[in-house]
Amino acid sequence: MDQYETVFKQVLEKIETHHRWFSECLPLVASENITSSEVRAALSSDFGHRYAEGWPGERVYAGCKYIDEVELIAIDLAKKLLGAEFVDVRPISGVTANLAVYSALSSAGDTLMALSIPNGGHISMGKRDFGGTAGLVHNLDVEYFAFDKNIMNIDIDATKKRLEKLGKKPRIAMFGASLFLFPHPVRELADVIKENGGVVCYDAAHVIGLIAGGAFQDPLREGADVLTFSTHKTLFGPQGGAIATNGKYVEEIKQAVFPGVTSNHHLHSVAGKALAFAEYLRFGKEYAHQVTRNAKALAQRLSELGLQVLGENVGFTKSHQVALDVTRFGDGTQIERKLELCNIIVNRQLIPGDLQAGRHYTNPGGIRLGVSELTRLGMKESEMIEVANLIYEGITKEDPGPVASKVRELRKGFQLVEYSFSRGRAYVTS
Numbered sequence: 001m002d003q004y005e006t007v008f009k010q011v012l013e014k015i016e017t018h019h020r021w022f023s024e025c026l027p028l029v030a031s032e033n034i035t036s037s038e039v040r041a042a043l044s045s046d047f048g049h050r051y052a053e054g055w056p057g058e059r060v061y062a063g064c065k066y067i068d069e070v071e072l073i074a075i076d077l078a079k080k081l082l083g084a085e086f087v088d089v090r091p092i093s094g095v096t097a098n099l100a101v102y103s104a105l106s107s108a109g110d111t112l113m114a115l116s117i118p119n120g121g122h123i124s125m126g127k128r129d130f131g132g133t134a135g136l137v138h139n140l141d142v143e144y145f146a147f148d149k150n151i152m153n154i155d156i157d158a159t160k161k162r163l164e165k166l167g168k169k170p171r172i173a174m175f176g177a178s179l180f181l182f183p184h185p186v187r188e189l190a191d192v193i194k195e196n197g198g199v200v201c202y203d204a205a206h207v208i209g210l211i212a213g214g215a216f217q218d219p220l221r222e223g224a225d226v227l228t229f230s231t232h233k234t235l236f237g238p239q240g241g242a243i244a245t246n247g248k249y250v251e252e253i254k255q256a257v258f259p260g261v262t263s264n265h266h267l268h269s270v271a272g273k274a275l276a277f278a279e280y281l282r283f284g285k286e287y288a289h290q291v292t293r294n295a296k297a298l299a300q301r302l303s304e305l306g307l308q309v310l311g312e313n314v315g316f317t318k319s320h321q322v323a324l325d326v327t328r329f330g331d332g333t334q335i336e337r338k339l340e341l342c343n344i345i346v347n348r349q350l351i352p353g354d355l356q357a358g359r360h361y362t363n364p365g366g367i368r369l370g371v372s373e374l375t376r377l378g379m380k381e382s383e384m385i386e387v388a389n390l391i392y393e394g395i396t397k398e399d400p401g402p403v404a405s406k407v408r409e410l411r412k413g414f415q416l417v418e419y420s421f422s423r424g425r426a427y428v429t430s
């Protein structure tokens with residue numbers, strides 16, 4: 001065996017080791033979920049070797065007969081799932097979907113209104129100074145929604161006042177967030193944004209599964225013109241993105257996606273999306289409601305244990321997420337690392353007030369937890385109590401060993417991908 005074959009085998013072994021490790025962990029990163037074995041099979045299919053630039057039926061390449069049929073099924077299922085008139089399933093990620101929308105609907109130098117990052121905004125909505133996609137790539141000038149941290153939501157009146165004072169009219173108002181606990185006031189602000197010539201967009205990267213399952217808000221019925229989303233956070237898809245509208249801006253968006261921000265879109269991912277949308281139409285309603293019940297149960301128990309859960313005044317959460325202020329114990333990065341030693345996988349999070357307190361993304365004050373994956377593994381409210389207890393022990397105890405053992409024990413009973421047709425094993429290669 002030469003050095004290249006050796007390293008080749010090492011990589012394969014590391015993938016297997018990762019799978020074994022994750023089957024013994026509590027994966028609580030809010031932007032992650034797991035896919036069924038069929039979606040994983042689509043990802044390793046021949047679709048992933050092919051090219052099909054353009055729209056089904058208008059491709060720039062031959063060999064797309066079945067690829068086109070699958071993409072049309074994906075579009076049709078996504079429209080059903082969201083009650084949308086138009087869906088483009090080609091964006092290869094949530095960021096690409098946002099970039100396509102910025103490109104389709106605004107010009108460089110226009111103003112985007114979004115949440116600041118410590119208040120929950122995503123880097124794709126960020127200013128040029130922070131390397132944010134909106135500023136850096138599309139040269140948008142970013143203004144912020146006013147935010148009320150007592151209710152962990154956009155402050156409606158203060159935002160209206162800010163819009164009056166601004167002197168420039170936002171071309172795009174982007175609702176939605178990365179730290180996203182409560183439905184945003186789309187209905188309350190849509191008219192004032194549109195009166196000022198703005199387009200109401202909603203980045204549902206995180207909450208699209210909850211929206212599709214009827215367990216959150218319904219932006220397209222509340223005044224949003226455009227919805228962008230990731231297909232893998234609360235949905236059951238592979239990593240990818242999509243854009244939906246009520247029939248508005250169709251040609252502009254299609255052209256911005258291709259040839260604007262993608263040439264070949266990832267066809268294996270489109271096949272995975274089609275399968276995942278079918279799974280979600282069948283199981284999504286039950287799943288989404290279990291997700292929100294689980295998040296609430298987790299938050300409630302963490303608070304009872306004395307941890308500082310954000311949004312306490314307003315019932316902690318209505319989404320898949322729970323956010324903790326961990327400054328009593330160090331910073332979010334230290335806690336993220338400490339919990340990883342306990343096989344509890346979470347991510348550090350900037351929280352409101354961090355920048356004023358001199359904290360930034362390497363040492364933020366919070367951690368963010370998401371229950372999408374544990375719910376898909378079949379966990380319910382009673383397991384959330386155990387998960388909260390383990391998080392508490394992981395944060396407060398010195399020795400991670402005993403906590404990691406308890407995590408392994410708990411995970412023994414949760415190894416299948418539930419809310420799927422085949423209920424296959426999670427964390428296996430194919």
Ligand SMILES: Cc1ncc(COP(=O)(O)O)c(C=O)c1O
Binds near residue numbers: 093122206
């Ligand atoms: C609000 C929001 N938008 C967009 C994205 C980017 O999505 P993706 O990772 O699919 O590019 C994220 C990622 O977590 C997000 O939180």
